[in-house]
Amino acid sequence: MEYTVGSIAPIFLSPVIAFVINAFFxxxxxxxxxxxxxxxxxxxxxxxxxxxxxxxxxxxxxxxFIHKTFTWFDLSHGSEIWKVDMGIYLDNMSxxxxxxxxxxxxxxxxxxxxxxxxxxxxGRFFVFLPLFTxxxxxxxxxxxxxxxxxxxxxxxxxSYSLIGIYNKKEKAGDASLKAFMTTRVGDVxxxxxxxxLWMLLGSVxxxxxxxxxxxxxxxxQSVLGISFATFAALCIFLGAMGKSAQFPxxxxxxxxxxxxxxxxxxxxxxxxxxxxxWVSLRMYPLMVLGDITWFIAVIGAITAFGAATIxxxxxxxxxxxxxxxxxxxxxxxxxxxxxxxxxAFMHVITHACFKACLFLSAGSIIHSVHEQEMPKLGGLRxxxxxxxxxxxxxxxxxxxxxxxSGFVSKDRILGDALYYGFMSGxxxxxxxxxxxxxxxxxxxxxxxxxxxxxxxxxxxxxxHDDHGHGHGHHDAKGHKSHGHEIHxxxxxxxxxxxxxxxxxxxxxFWFSGTLTGQSFGNLMGKKTEWFKILVEAPQVEKFVNxxxxxxxxxxxxxxxxxxxxxxxxxxxxxxxxxxxxxxHTAHTIGAIASIFIAFAxxxxxxxMYIKKSVNPWATRFxxxxxxxxxxxxxxxxxxxxxxxKGLLGLNRGLAWIDMGIYDRYVVDGAAAVNRxxxxxxxxxxxxxxxxxxxxxTGVAVNLFNLVLRIVQSGKIQFYFIMxxxxxxxxxxxxxx
Amino acid sequence: xxxxxxxxxxxxxxFVIGLVxxxxxxxxxxxxxxxxxxxxxxxxxxxxxxxYVTNNLDGHIFSLxxxxxxxxxxxxxxAIVIRFFQIKETIHIDEATQLRN
Numbered sequence: 001m002e003y004t005v006g007s008i009a010p011i012f013l014s015p016v017i018a019f020v021i022n023a024f025f026x027x028x029x030x031x032x033x034x035x036x037x038x039x040x041x042x043x044x045x046x047x048x049x050x051x052x053x054x055x056x057x058x059x060x061x062x063x064x065f066i067h068k069t070f071t072w073f074d075l076s077h078g079s080e081i082w083k084v085d086m087g088i089y090l091d092n093m094s095x096x097x098x099x100x101x102x103x104x105x106x107x108x109x110x111x112x113x114x115x116x117x118x119x120x121x122x123g124r125f126f127v128f129l130p131l132f133t134x135x136x137x138x139x140x141x142x143x144x145x146x147x148x149x150x151x152x153x154x155x156x157x158x159s160y161s162l163i164g165i166y167n168k169k170e171k172a173g174d175a176s177l178k179a180f181m182t183t184r185v186g187d188v189x190x191x192x193x194x195x196x197l198w199m200l201l202g203s204v205x206x207x208x209x210x211x212x213x214x215x216x217x218x219x220x221q222s223v224l225g226i227s228f229a230t231f232a233a234l235c236i237f238l239g240a241m242g243k244s245a246q247f248p249x250x251x252x253x254x255x256x257x258x259x260x261x262x263x264x265x266x267x268x269x270x271x272x273x274x275x276x277x278w279v280s281l282r283m284y285p286l287m288v289l290g291d292i293t294w295f296i297a298v299i300g301a302i303t304a305f306g307a308a309t310i311x312x313x314x315x316x317x318x319x320x321x322x323x324x325x326x327x328x329x330x331x332x333x334x335x336x337x338x339x340x341x342x343x344a345f346m347h348v349i350t351h352a353c354f355k356a357c358l359f360l361s362a363g364s365i366i367h368s369v370h371e372q373e374m375p376k377l378g379g380l381r382x383x384x385x386x387x388x389x390x391x392x393x394x395x396x397x398x399x400x401x402x403x404x405s406g407f408v409s410k411d412r413i414l415g416d417a418l419y420y421g422f423m424s425g426x427x428x429x430x431x432x433x434x435x436x437x438x439x440x441x442x443x444x445x446x447x448x449x450x451x452x453x454x455x456x457x458x459x460x461x462x463x464h465d466d467h468g469h470g471h472g473h474h475d476a477k478g479h480k481s482h483g484h485e486i487h488x489x490x491x492x493x494x495x496x497x498x499x500x501x502x503x504x505x506x507x508x509f510w511f512s513g514t515l516t517g518q519s520f521g522n523l524m525g526k527k528t529e530w531f532k533i534l535v536e537a538p539q540v541e542k543f544v545n546x547x548x549x550x551x552x553x554x555x556x557x558x559x560x561x562x563x564x565x566x567x568x569x570x571x572x573x574x575x576x577x578x579x580x581x582x583x584h585t586a587h588t589i590g591a592i593a594s595i596f597i598a599f600a601x602x603x604x605x606x607x608m609y610i611k612k613s614v615n616p617w618a619t620r621f622x623x624x625x626x627x628x629x630x631x632x633x634x635x636x637x638x639x640x641x642x643x644x645k646g647l648l649g650l651n652r653g654l655a656w657i658d659m660g661i662y663d664r665y666v667v668d669g670a671a672a673v674n675r676x677x678x679x680x681x682x683x684x685x686x687x688x689x690x691x692x693x694x695x696x697t698g699v700a701v702n703l704f705n706l707v708l709r710i711v712q713s714g715k716i717q718f719y720f721i722m723x724x725x726x727x728x729x730x731x732x733x734x735x736x
Numbered sequence: 737x738x739x740x741x742x743x744x745x746x747x748x749x750x751f752v753i754g755l756v757x758x759x760x761x762x763x764x765x766x767x768x769x770x771x772x773x774x775x776x777x778x779x780x781x782x783x784x785x786x787x788y789v790t791n792n793l794d795g796h797i798f799s800l801x802x803x804x805x806x807x808x809x810x811x812x813x814x815a816i817v818i819r820f821f822q823i824k825e826t827i828h829i830d831e832a833t834q835l836r837n
Contacts, residue, residue: 714833715829721759724755
């Protein structure tokens with residue numbers, strides 16, 4: 001099989017086509033075109049699955065990749081080369097990511113057709129959903145930072161539209177603006193980083209950047225007093241922080257739940273937030289060269305722990321999930337920072353599966369009972385058995401219970417973090433990264449099970465409040481709550497099947513391959529785990545003297561590299577000079593510690609919310625709870641200090657300059673000069689143009705009119721006489 | 737012996753008769769006849785000058801052209817006159833003032 005553009009492009013193009021059709025003709029289509037959007041994502045999924053199958057199960061070298069480019073526009077003249085290339089870069093990582101994005105997005109689309117049914121924004125929702133997905137797929141396929149940035153911004157726009165889709169709600173509008181503005185702060189830095197790389201290298205293609213790193217083109221270059229690589233890496237990472245909602249640009253993500261829940265699922269799981277991690281992973285060699293990995297690790301650790309603490313006091317089911325997303329993204333960023341490249345990417349994939357499922361489950365609950373405040377819920381296990389099953393599987397995964405996917409990926413990140421913080425001879429202060437990481441893992445187990453217990457277990461308070469039934473008399477018949485009847489859930493193809501499919505992928509062996517013996521591990525002829533083999537940090541050396549392929553040429557298959565493909569070792573650790581033995585020790589300790597911590601968190605939640613033998617935190621530490629409920633005051637800080645004091649003060653200063661200086665001297669002065677000029681112009685206008693020019697012309701025309709009216713008699717013989725007289729006078733003048 | 741002067745006098749007489757007819761008669765057909773006379777005067781002048789001054793055939797060819805043009809002009813003119821008569825039921829020249837307004 002050969003890879004032509006035609007076998008790759010539909011992944012990106014089919015959702016785009018669905019977007020265009022739905023945007024212009026969606027209202028005329030049956031069901032407002034939701035089936036079209038879903039179908040288009042399914043087409044993407046089929047093509048992605050083919051690529052995934054070839055890359056994962058095919059006989060490729062692990063470092064095999066497909067790179068096809070074409071010149072988008074060429075501004076070269078003379079010796080200056082200003083070419084902008086576009087293209088596709090496909091390697092194992094993109095193949096896995098494409099399958100994840102299209103698969104999860106397909107299930108979310110399918111769920112949305114149920115969730116958004118009879119919603120007034122149904123049609124509009126299915127315009128943005130495929131565009132969002134296509135932008136993410138395009139971003140994954142991109143071979144350069146420039147097209148990545150384009151898709152990045154399309155996603156920013158789509159998230160803005162999806163969050164604010166209920167545009168009559170003021171809070172939704174505010175939340176969408178907040179998301180857009182906050183990510184914009186990061187985007188500016190990303191663009192700055194891209195421009196900086198462009199100015200130094202004349203290209204922002206990944207392969208060119210890798211080659212430049214290997215060739216040492218960054219050596220000795222500096223900008224603003226810091227090394228160029230640091231500057232560029234920092235800018236790009238700041239962009240990633242905005243998109244992946246890392247501290248302190250995290251404020252937008254919790255508010256992003258104002259949109260419909262499937263939209264949140266898409267933002268939180270498959271697209272948008274993973275884009276930041278994606279660009280950090282793609283630019284990982286630059287981050288290492290720029291020596292900012294410690295910064296990345298610390299930011300990730302702060303986010304992972306801080307968001308987890310906030311999640312413990314949230315009462316809105318979607319808010320808990322939103323903060324858990326923040327926290328999990330923190331783990332991915334920790335993974336990038338501590339050199340756990342492979343595990344960080346694995347966490348992107350595992351997290352996408354279970355977080356999509358969690359959000360869809362939350363959507364299923366909200367749609368069924370029309371309530372999302374957890375204190376008002378409870379005992380839903382009886383009514384929503386399938387949702388309960390799926391959500392429990394995902395909770396086990398995110399909490400890091402062994403045999404589930406979250407454990408596999410998070411544990412590896414934490415193991416590497418442990419090695420990084422304590423054993424790699426780094427600055428001892430960086431021990432904070434594993435400490436916060438493990439603490440956050442415990443909190444994750446606690447708040448997720450708190451959510452489960454409050455939502456699905458205990459007694460159903462909705463009945464109790466409305467009808468005054470005694471305890472324990474809850475059957476499903478005829479109990480109404482806020483005018484809505486809670487029905488027993490039946491297996492519905494569009495509601496439950498996406499949940500259950502995603503729940504299946506919360507099992508760890510899909511990713512680790514260890515539970516099924518060696519059957520997955522035998523891929524590639526190596527007895528080990530497929531994910532660890534297939535994903536490794538970019539080896540920049542192999543891009544030196546790399547000749548890129550043009551579009552339409554077929555790719556070259558190279559099986560001979562299979563034996564020479566080098567991986568650092570099975571943990572996928574990509575940091576500098578790892579000590580194998582210590583790393584192994586760190587992973588052993590990390591695994592044991594994270595199992596204990598996870599179970600401790602679950603136990604604490606059990607004691608607080610099921611047994612009720614331990615008082616919940618809210619009553620025990622009211623001050624701390626208030627701080628957490630205020631989300632550490634970040635929103636207030638941004639509004640009160642940055643915007644009210646800083647930005648408005650700056651505005652006032654600028655206004656004074658504007659009013660006091662520009663207005664008084666420049667504008668008013670110009671006005672005075674203008675007034676004199678105006679008088680001159682007026683005189684000129686009245687006398688020269690009006691009187692002489694316009695009126696004069698009129699008078700002249702009138703005069704001619706008088707004469708010509710007489711001459712133009714209409715009598716032919718009169719004309720003859722005139723003719724003869726003219727001829728005669730002409731001849732007469734000739735003779736003299 | 738015929739000289740150039742005699743031809744010119746004949747042609748002058750023809751021209752003046754034509755001119756007077758053209759200017760004084762109110763009948764459109766008569767005016768067309770006057771124009772024919774003027775054209776013939778011009779043609780006679782061409783032939784005479786060609787014979788006595790340049791001594792080649794240029795003038796003859798010109799006069800042939802004039803005859804052809806006169807024939808064409810008479811055809812078109814008479815057609816117009818017939819249409820005019822059909823509309824106005826007169827061929828009085830002073831009635832032909834539609835183009836004025």
